[in-house]
Amino acid sequence: MEKEFISRIEKHQGIIHKICFVYAKNESDRKDLYQEIILQLWKSYPGFKGNSSFSTWMYRVALNTAITQNKKPKLLLLKTGVSPEIDDRVSKMEASEDIKVLYQAISHLNKIEKAIILLWLDEKSYDEIAETIGISVKNVSVKLVRIKTKLAQLIQKLQ
Known part of the structure; x- marks a missing residue:
């Protein structure tokens, strides 16, 4: 095992x-x-x-x-x-300026928002995100729209 x-x-x-x-x-x-x-x-x-x-x-x-x-x-x-x-993927994330800004913006989100956007960025389906977080698929959709809007505003401030 x-x-x-x-x-x-x-x-x-x-x-x-x-x-x-x-x-x-x-x-x-x-x-x-x-x-x-x-x-x-x-x-x-x-x-x-x-x-x-x-x-x-x-x-x-x-x-x-x-x-x-x-x-x-x-x-x-x-x-x-x-x-x-x-690993190499995280090292590459740290190397890109755009990725640094994105993750800096993500750091301003609350814990659940971070989890949802992290799963979405990892190309998980809405069903998988809902199952992982423990919310409905419709709630995932609503939250993602709000999170993306929030991230866009945060990224504008950070740049």
Whole structure:
């Protein structure tokens, strides 16, 4: 089970890096959040039944962990063999000026808005977003329109 878990996490670790990049304020906080997400994924893994795709389940656990992270005391680091180093996609995100502005604007959103836009940017369907966040598909649509408008205004201010 441990090898299967590590393999799946390594395959989808970009999800964790994106969430950490959006929800944590600095590199130290990103590393802490990464470890907390891995810990929660490991604790929850025996309960993964395959009713949704692994990546959707992983998003749900990771986002819930990120949203509630500031309410919990720091936990010990989990040694899983998965490296918390930022992968190429996150490095590329940091390199582009437009992406930096976008993520800076996203950082001004509330936690649920961040989760919705992050899933949308990762090209998840409205159904997947609704399932992951726990809201209706219609609510996803309404929230995305509002979030996009809010982001457009924030980006204008930041440029």
